[in-house]
Amino acid sequence: MKKQSGKKLKLVLVILAVMVIGLVGGAGMIFREELKIANSVRPVDGKEHVYYMEVDSDYHFGEFLEAGGASSDGEVSAFLTNCISNGFYQVDVTSEGPACSVISAMDGNHCHMWGRNFDWDGSVPIIVKCVPEDGYASIATCDFKNVTRSAVTFPDSFVNRMLAIASVYVPMDGVNEAGLCVADLEVNEGGMLDVDTEKPDLTVTTAIRLLLNRAATVEEAVELLGQYDIHASGGISHHLAISDASGASVSVEFVDGEMVVVETDCVTNFNLANGDTAAGGESAKERYELLCAVRQEGNGVLTADEVRAALEQVSKTEGEWRTQWSVVYRQDSQTLDYYFLADYSDKISYSLGDIEH
Numbered sequence: 001m002k003k004q005s006g007k008k009l010k011l012v013l014v015i016l017a018v019m020v021i022g023l024v025g026g027a028g029m030i031f032r033e034e035l036k037i038a039n040s041v042r043p044v045d046g047k048e049h050v051y052y053m054e055v056d057s058d059y060h061f062g063e064f065l066e067a068g069g070a071s072s073d074g075e076v077s078a079f080l081t082n083c084i085s086n087g088f089y090q091v092d093v094t095s096e097g098p099a100c101s102v103i104s105a106m107d108g109n110h111c112h113m114w115g116r117n118f119d120w121d122g123s124v125p126i127i128v129k130c131v132p133e134d135g136y137a138s139i140a141t142c143d144f145k146n147v148t149r150s151a152v153t154f155p156d157s158f159v160n161r162m163l164a165i166a167s168v169y170v171p172m173d174g175v176n177e178a179g180l181c182v183a184d185l186e187v188n189e190g191g192m193l194d195v196d197t198e199k200p201d202l203t204v205t206t207a208i209r210l211l212l213n214r215a216a217t218v219e220e221a222v223e224l225l226g227q228y229d230i231h232a233s234g235g236i237s238h239h240l241a242i243s244d245a246s247g248a249s250v251s252v253e254f255v256d257g258e259m260v261v262v263e264t265d266c267v268t269n270f271n272l273a274n275g276d277t278a279a280g281g282e283s284a285k286e287r288y289e290l291l292c293a294v295r296q297e298g299n300g301v302l303t304a305d306e307v308r309a310a311l312e313q314v315s316k317t318e319g320e321w322r323t324q325w326s327v328v329y330r331q332d333s334q335t336l337d338y339y340f341l342a343d344y345s346d347k348i349s350y351s352l353g354d355i356e357h
Contacts, residue, residue: 058132122151140174142167178216179245192237
């Protein structure tokens with residue numbers, strides 16, 4: 001504990017020193033982009049410990065890809081340390097795996113509906129609006145806990161708002177203006193082997209950032225992912241649920257060192273490629289079967305309210321793993337409706353239609 005306090009104090013002193021240098025010597029220009037992003041971080045009205053952040057660029061993501069990406073959270077951290085602080089202090093990121101549920105459907109007007117629950121043992125949600133100059137604008141949900149490794153540390157102070165910039169690289173889910181929806185889900189049975197080919201590298205969450213920035217369809221997303229070696233984060237196996245505006249939906253899974261694409265409209269916490277619904281445990285199986293039943297009952301046609309109701313049915317409100325947030329995406333209005341801590345009577349909405357390049 002003493003060592004952690006010392007590191008925190010050192011971080012505060014370094015950032016304060018940088019601010020002083022910037023004020024007196026004009027070096028603040030070096031951190032102009034970082035200060036703009038940090039100053040955009042604000043609490044979401046009416047929600048305790050939920051935050052919003054704006055990034056009007058890809059925040060060096062093109063440079064990250066050109067440098068070969070990263071094969072681990074540590075390599076992502078090293079890259080972000082250089083970007084955010086010009087090497088003055090260390091930025092740590094990890095991406096602990098979520099245990100979640102996803103459902104995809106169309107409504108009666110042939111508009112895509114998509115829903116996702118993020119279940120975990122505490123989180124600090126940051127809703128991140130990202131508008132890259134040469135890519136798709138998106139709204140993603142990030143967890144500040146993946147930067148601080150604490151569910152009780154919040155981006156309220158200047159220091160922590162600067163650290164929050166790293167959240168751009170660790171989205172847990174998101175939707176872009178082309179209608180591409182992506183979510184990271186834990187695979188409970190494990191099995192995501194590390195791979196090392198001549199391809200460049202991405203961690204799971206930086207792969208999500210790539211897709212949100214550059215893919216418009218499931219087909220484009222799968223093609224992009226195939227160009228990289230995808231690595232697990234936080235020592236946890238993952239798969240990606242991906243849907244697009246046409247209603248195409250897949251689970252991209254990493255089985256025995258290979259990327260496998262499975263067409264599916266419902267995803268929980270086991271690899272569908274293996275065909276064993278019990279592999280992820282009883283909860284994952286029950287949630288998957290319930291979502292499939294809801295979708296089948298509606299013949300694949302669900303309203304936004306029905307998607308929300310399905311998420312409520314599979315939400316987790318007791319025990320260590322609880323639903324931290326839920327998202328319902330409506331293609332007709334390009335709106336994301338957020339619900340926090342399984343309170344489905346109180347929604348906060350964000351519109352991709354309001355984003356300007």
